[in-house]
Amino acid sequence: MDDFGAVYRTHYDGMIRLAYVITDSMATAEDIVQEAFVELYRRWPTVRDPESWLHTVVVNRSRSWWRRLVVARRHVARGSPPESSPSTEDGAAVRQALLALNRRQRAAVFFRFYLDLPEVAIAEALGCRPGTVKSLLHRALATLREHLDED
Amino acid sequence: MKTESQDDRDERVRAAVRSHIATQPVPPPDLTRIVARAERAFQPRRRSGWVAQVAAAAVAVVVCGTVTAVAVTRPESRNGLAPVVSPDRIPDFARLAGPEVVWPDAVRRLPSELPDGSAYRVADTTDGDDLLVIPDGRAAGPLFLNPDTGAVRAVATASVTDGLNAPRVTTARVTDDRVVWFLQGRREGNTVREAWSVPLAGGEARRLADLPASATAGRVVLAGDAMIWEQYGPGQGQDDVVIRRLPLAGGPITDVPGSRGYWLSTVPGWITSQYPGTPFGEPERTGTLIEVATGQRLKWSANDEMESTVACGPAWCTGWTVGGFAALQDLNGGNYLDLRERGGLNPSLDGRLAIGGIAERWVVWDRGSGRAATIERESPRGGTVGGSFFDRYDSDPRSPVQTWRSPDGAFMMLDLKRLW
Numbered sequence: 001m002d003d004f005g006a007v008y009r010t011h012y013d014g015m016i017r018l019a020y021v022i023t024d025s026m027a028t029a030e031d032i033v034q035e036a037f038v039e040l041y042r043r044w045p046t047v048r049d050p051e052s053w054l055h056t057v058v059v060n061r062s063r064s065w066w067r068r069l070v071v072a073r074r075h076v077a078r079g080s081p082p083e084s085s086p087s088t089e090d091g092a093a094v095r096q097a098l099l100a101l102n103r104r105q106r107a108a109v110f111f112r113f114y115l116d117l118p119e120v121a122i123a124e125a126l127g128c129r130p131g132t133v134k135s136l137l138h139r140a141l142a143t144l145r146e147h148l149d150e151d
Numbered sequence: 152m153k154t155e156s157q158d159d160r161d162e163r164v165r166a167a168v169r170s171h172i173a174t175q176p177v178p179p180p181d182l183t184r185i186v187a188r189a190e191r192a193f194q195p196r197r198r199s200g201w202v203a204q205v206a207a208a209a210v211a212v213v214v215c216g217t218v219t220a221v222a223v224t225r226p227e228s229r230n231g232l233a234p235v236v237s238p239d240r241i242p243d244f245a246r247l248a249g250p251e252v253v254w255p256d257a258v259r260r261l262p263s264e265l266p267d268g269s270a271y272r273v274a275d276t277t278d279g280d281d282l283l284v285i286p287d288g289r290a291a292g293p294l295f296l297n298p299d300t301g302a303v304r305a306v307a308t309a310s311v312t313d314g315l316n317a318p319r320v321t322t323a324r325v326t327d328d329r330v331v332w333f334l335q336g337r338r339e340g341n342t343v344r345e346a347w348s349v350p351l352a353g354g355e356a357r358r359l360a361d362l363p364a365s366a367t368a369g370r371v372v373l374a375g376d377a378m379i380w381e382q383y384g385p386g387q388g389q390d391d392v393v394i395r396r397l398p399l400a401g402g403p404i405t406d407v408p409g410s411r412g413y414w415l416s417t418v419p420g421w422i423t424s425q426y427p428g429t430p431f432g433e434p435e436r437t438g439t440l441i442e443v444a445t446g447q448r449l450k451w452s453a454n455d456e457m458e459s460t461v462a463c464g465p466a467w468c469t470g471w472t473v474g475g476f477a478a479l480q481d482l483n484g485g486n487y488l489d490l491r492e493r494g495g496l497n498p499s500l501d502g503r504l505a506i507g508g509i510a511e512r513w514v515v516w517d518r519g520s521g522r523a524a525t526i527e528r529e530s531p532r533g534g535t536v537g538g539s540f541f542d543r544y545d546s547d548p549r550s551p552v553q554t555w556r557s558p559d560g561a562f563m564m565l566d567l568k569r570l571w
Binding site for chain 2: 005008009012013016017020021026030034037038041042043044045046093094095097098109110113114141144145148149
């Protein structure tokens with residue numbers, strides 16, 4: 001398990017930031033990344049490329065979290081106690097610009113701009129073709145430019 | 152006047168995004184917590200820090216629990232235990248006594264260590280006084296421990312130990328007439344994983360099988376006349392798993408027929424189509440439980456008020472309300488009950504027991520009698536070998552015992568088979 005510890009230490013920070021970019025909630029990101037590493041620990045003998053595996057799992061779980069939030073909000077509308085939701089107290093321009101992207105675009109932006117991954121690796125993490133990644137990034141950059149140039 | 156080029160503007164945007172992401176404060180990593188969670192009972196996690204809070208809870212024991220009447224119907228009994236569940240008897244979780252008060256005959260004080268000074272964990276109980284324990288560290292087999300005298304008796308014989316180096320026991324169970332255990336070690340320089348068996352009455356140990364890595368890497372439970380465990384595939388999909396089976400009488404290891412996509416439930420012997428962690432996609436709203444020994448299949452469906460995945464045993468399910476409170480329901484979704492307390496419970500031991508953390512207390516609740524107790528643990532302290540070893544294994548709902556270190560430092564055990 002020494003290897004697992006090394007992978008955890010190497011990728012923990014990046015995975016948290018990835019989940020944060022998609023969910024806009026650091027608490028949720030911490031939850032998602034913890035679950036991802038617990039799952040990786042259980043599957044450790046069979047996972048050949050932990051970094052790619054983590055990218056895929058964190059992206060999928062972050063997107064699932066959004067779907068569950070929709071369900072929760074439906075219940076809130078019926079009078080149940082409110083579930084935690086992405087905080088909005090920080091009005092930083094970049095953050096608002098990121099929120100203007102869809103979740104897939106945010107993931108692509110993180111992989112390309114922050115981790116500097118090639119399009120092939122991003123496509124693998126997002127489960128799409130490299131051409132789709134190129135398109136995602138092109139549109140994301142246009143949206144970011146539009147929002148940030150306003151400021 | 153020089154105007155900014157498109158490339159410069161794009162790079163400025165990229166730099167701003169990079170900087171924004173890089174400057175977000177990240178919570179500190181906690182590898183110990185990850186490993187502890189992976190090795191403990193596997194249950195869906197609701198929110199940051201919940202498990203740690205429950206594990207760390209040191210709550211004062213108050214007085215014996217009162218019982219609140221709730222108007223719900225009584226389900227049919229299962230597995231020869233009648234009635235399995237008395238859903239009209241819900242304890243007051245804020246006023247629970249300790250297990251030594253509620254079930255004095257089932258609580259035992261254990262030696263802090265084995266005679267050789269090593270730590271250990273309780274793997275199973277016997278019909279008599281002896282416990283089956285697994286020493287921490289190198290051991291070729293489990294030991295019988297008499298907790299009153301502290302005397303131990305080795306189970307492994309020369310057939311096991313000859314040529315075996317660096318052995319470690321990963322699982323041990325008492326069946327009707329024998330002891331079965333899995334071990335990992337080295338023979339002639341090669342890593343080996345083996346299943347062994349010895350009659351309870353004594354005799355030479357017999358090797359049942361060479362095991363795959365999956366048999367010694369995760370949980371293993373008894374299912375009728377076989378030991379079963381999960382074997383994961385290389386993917387990350389939540390259905391990329393199959394249940395493997397080793398007959399206790401000997402014979403090849405095979406897949407349990409129809410078990411692809413199934414996981415061990417928290418009730419030994421039952422497997423479930425429910426993924427036990429946070430779901431990859433939408434929470435499952437329906438599913439199937441199978442009793443491996445008999446092939447009995449039970450369908451379940453989640454009540455609409457259950458916000459996330461529910462966890463089912465053969466008699467009832469647990470889950471969470473949208474407000475984060477623990478809730479219960481029957482397999483068909485009926486008899487929904489919001490416990491109005493944070494935490495989560497696992498069906499355990501034929502589905503009659505509910506074990507878990509409720510309102511920051513570790514609770515054992517016999518849903519057959521309605522009696523419940525809270526286990527008050529010593530606050531976690533680092534550095535003690537015995538303590539850390541126990542802390543890792545004391546709360547698995549699949550275990551036939553609950554073990555803990557009491558506030559006065561004593562190792563204690565609750566024998567779940569002696570609650571009724």
